[in-house]
Amino acid sequence: MMYDYFHRTELDETFYTEHLQPRLPREMIDAHAHFNLPEHVSHITKETIAGDWALECGLLMSYEDACAYYRTLFPDTVVYMTALPWPLREANTIGNNNYISRISEYPHLRGLMTIRPEYSLSMIEQAFTEGGFSGFKPYPYMASTVKGADVSIFDFMTHEQFALANRLRVPVLMHLPRAGRLPAPENVSEIRTILERYPNVKLVIAHFGRCFNVEYFEQALDALGEDIHRVWFDTAAVLNPAVHRLTFQELDYHKILFGTDFPILLWHGKREWKNGTYTNLCRENFSWNKHLYPEDESNYTFFVYEQIKHMLDIIGDDEEKKRAVFFGNAKEVYFDTQRGGVQA
Numbered sequence: 570m571m572y573d574y575f576h577r578t579e580l581d582e583t584f585y586t587e588h589l590q591p592r593l594p595r596e597m598i599d600a601h602a603h604f605n606l607p608e609h610v611s612h613i614t615k616e617t618i619a620g621d622w623a624l625e626c627g628l629l630m631s632y633e634d635a636c637a638y639y640r641t642l643f644p645d646t647v648v649y650m651t652a653l654p655w656p657l658r659e660a661n662t663i664g665n666n667n668y669i670s671r672i673s674e675y676p677h678l679r680g681l682m683t684i685r686p687e688y689s690l691s692m693i694e695q696a697f698t699e700g701g702f703s704g705f706k707p708y709p710y711m712a713s714t715v716k717g718a719d720v721s722i723f724d725f726m727t728h729e730q731f732a733l734a735n736r737l738r739v740p741v742l743m744h745l746p747r748a749g750r751l752p753a754p755e756n757v758s759e760i761r762t763i764l765e766r767y768p769n770v771k772l773v774i775a776h777f778g779r780c781f782n783v784e785y786f787e788q789a790l791d792a793l794g795e796d797i798h799r800v801w802f803d804t805a806a807v808l809n810p811a812v813h814r815l816t817f818q819e820l821d822y823h824k825i826l827f828g829t830d831f832p833i834l835l836w837h838g839k840r841e842w843k844n845g846t847y848t849n850l851c852r853e854n855f856s857w858n859k860h861l862y863p864e865d866e867s868n869y870t871f872f873v874y875e876q877i878k879h880m881l882d883i884i885g886d887d888e889e890k891k892r893a894v895f896f897g898n899a900k901e902v903y904f905d906t907q908r909g910g911v912q913a
């Protein structure tokens with residue numbers, strides 16, 4: 570069941586044909602998308618959905634839905650997937666993890682397991698190994714329901730759980746907490762702690778560390794110094810060309826993984842950035858949509874088309890870089906390691 574607001578229009582097709590089709594690799598990995606079934610999110614309250622614009626856009630995506638979206642959006646590309654559960658406290662995480670485990674039997678999909686801070690080490694290890702997962706996906710919501718809450722990383726993924734990840738040598742896809750985002754001093758110091766104590770963990774930081782505005786990433790470069798090159802980043806939900814420009818200029822491109830954050834970003838629109846924050850400009854009638862520029866809306870293409878165009882513009886005709894960012898890097902992090910961790 571695809572969202573009925575999802576339509577590929579003639580304008581989208583023209584945009585795709587002009588800007589994407591000639592340049593987009595024929596194989597791609599979406600390194601960040603959320604998969605589930607309705608029964609995994611049936612307890613999410615109206616208040617939770619109303620409190621987060623993203624949830625109103627998309628809260629459901631089965632494997633079959635995802636295939637239909639990718640086929641519609643990228644008809645000339647084979648899309649491989651890194652599948653994440655819905656990491657909300659009210660979600661049925663055990664059921665959602667089981668579903669991810671089931672679909673990760675498909676050869677072109679790898680699943681990440683959501684862990685909650687209260688899960689025991691033996692439970693995690695058993696579920697992870699038997700479930701054939703390829704990484705952990707902790708989430709700040711598991712410690713606090715407030716977006717960007719002032720919690721410690723170790724409040725939602727404990728040191729003991731990191732030690733297990735270190736022993737199993739699994740990647741961890743980390744959504745950072747705190748209003749200060751990537752450069753928040755506590756985040757910087759906790760990232761350093763993880764690098765120091767758990768050297769076998771490939772730490773992938775989602776959404777460029779929630780640096781949707783370029784000034785956060787500028788500060789992060791100063792704050793993290795050389796350590797910024799010891800982590801990976803995914804591009805999910807980042808549309809800002811200034812962020813793309815800076816990150817591609819400063820980081821080793823082998824550390825950048827393309828991701829969409831589907832099913833949240835299936836709408837038509839773009840963004841505006843001001844004073845450390847962003848405004849979604851969108852055609853579809855979500856309750857948060859203020860319709861700031863109604864006369865522009867008919868010209869909007871898919872958010873994700875805009876995102877990919879910005880990335881391709883910056884990468885240029887460097888085919889090796891393009892293949893790495895859109896495919897090879899995620900393959901190395903999530904696909905090339907043994908499922909279910911290191912065998913004893």
Ligand SMILES: [Zn+2]
Nearest residue numbers: 601603805830
């Ligand atoms: Zn996400």
